[in-house]
Amino acid sequence: MILKKAAPENLDKDVLKEMGMRLNQGPDSSGEIYKRVSDQHQLNVMVYWFPMFKTLFKLVQIGLTIKKRANLLRKKAANDEKRRTIAMDVATEDTIAKDLGFCETISAEAERMRNGELSIIARKKAQIESKYNALNTDDDVFFQEYFRM
Secondary structure, three states: OOOOOOOHHHOOHHHHHHHHHHHOOOOOOOOHHHHHHOOHHHHHHHOOOHHHHHHHHHHHHHHHHHHHHHHHHHHHHHHHHHHHHHHHHHHHHHHHHHHHOHHHHHHHHHHHHHHHHHHHHHHHHHHHHHHHHHHHHOHHHHHHHHHOO
16 A cells, blocks of 8 residues: 555544544543554554554644644744734834934923023123113213214
8 A cells, every 4th residue: 555645634633633542542542543453462463554553643643743833833923913013013102202302302402502502692792781881871982982983
């Protein structure tokens, strides 16, 4: 007998599990097929069935493995999508945080203006006021300075 095509992954997962339990001893089963194939009293008859038993058992294992792999790939795809969504949310929150940080930039600029530019303007105002007061005390000096007579 030559096994050319086998697609154990097409069987239902529960069917594969049941076959696996009946083929081999499991926690909830007795492994009845395994016991029959390995029975000492029927060794001469069952020796021909042993390769088929092992092949069927391997096919069941392959089917369960393929099913598990497919399930893990589905979970991975779902998790990748969640991760992309979370990354987009984090990027959005970072942008909002940067936008809210603009207030700090404005505050720093206002402080710079108060400390730098306003002090220069205050100094110039004081100079102008002192010149005005000096010129205002004497009208002749004011006219001479202003009109350069």
